[in-house]
Amino acid sequence: MKVLVTGGAGFIGGVTGRALQAAGHEIAVFDDFSTGHDWACQGMRVYRGDIRDRSALDKAFGEFLPDAAMHFAAKAVVPESVSNPGLYYDVNVVGSLRLLEAMRVAGCRKIVFSSSAAVYGTPAITPIDEESRQHPINPYGRTKKQFEEALEDARPADGLSYACLRYFNACGAAPEWGLGEVREHETHLVPLVIRAAATGKPFTIWGTDYETRDGTCVRDYVDVRDLADAHVLALERLRPGEGGAYNLGSGQGTTVREVVSSVGRVMGKKVPFVDGPRRAGDPASLVASCSKARRYLGWTPGRSLDDSIRAVAEFLRSRGG
Ligand code: UFG
Secondary structure, eight states: EEEEEETTHHHHHHHHHHHHHHTEEEEEEOOOOOSOOOGGGGGGGGEETTOOOOOHHHHHHHHHSSSSEEEEESOOHHHHHHHHHHHHHIIIIIHHHHHHHHHHTTTEEEEEEEGGGTTTTTOOOSOOOOOOOOSSSSSSHHHHHHHHHHHHHHHHHOOOEEEEEEOOEEOOOEEEEEEEBOSSSSHHHHHHHHHHHHOOOOOOEOOOOOSHHHSOOOEEEEEEHHHHHHHHHHHHHOTTOOOOEEESSSSSSEEHHHHHHHHHHTTTSOOEEEEEOTTTTTSOEEEEEEIIIIIIIIOOOOOHHHHEEEEEEEHHHHHTT
């Protein structure tokens, strides 16, 4: 298939673009490079543009004539969504609706959308399945939920087929493709712990008094290469007029202290840290039930947290970090 990958210069979009190519698909990247990197899409056909810009989208659809879109482009930092919600609604909702309209006009009827566990908010029951109550607790989660709803409305009206993939905590890297997480201001746990091990400078554990087995938050860390595999499967299994949402996690809950121990063990280094207060908006525990993705997509996340840590360490070494 020919696939237009919005946000294909970013972390998950970049790895998925390579996985699509490896599976025999032809891709073009659409990215504004606000957080993406040129090196992430080297040798690929690239359209530089903002998803809010209909003329840039129309050019890409008109020239490349994709059969499907994979839509990663988004603002995705939860605290920033709280301090600047307008930007998040503008990019994640208005921009995504422009993409949908450009698809409709171009006759492109398939989309795989990067959604998030943030659509659930604080779960009543763990593990979380796709039928769990959706009550996002921040603007980021609300923007993802709103575009999921727009897709479901467009499905019968426009003859669209879609898969919404709700990621839990993406981590890891794809050093074999020279790809990994590089952000100007990193806030995610796994890269921060690895950096602390490498530099000897401590990171802060946000909250040690949660009702969990060691007092720190439990999250479901899923490897980016497993996520990329799920995207390829979701695209290839999409039937006309079909729509669905799938949780993508490992199904395993890991505490912050357990991440610290894993990084220490895998890297053979002591990880310096300090205990800090809770971070606003952090639920105690978020763990996915992934049985729907296993059943309908035939997806099995095969990489462990140790595999992800090894991949990040190798990626950072290859960049001289
Ligand atoms: N944490 C620390 N210290 C840090 C950074 C994080 O203790 O320096 C803790 C957090 O408090 C949290 C855990 O590590 O308990 C994971 O935090 P991340 O910031 O890595 O990830 P989040 O769980 O907050 O959010 C991630 C994505 C969101 C997505 C969400 C869905 O970043 O986009 O998962 O589960 F919405």
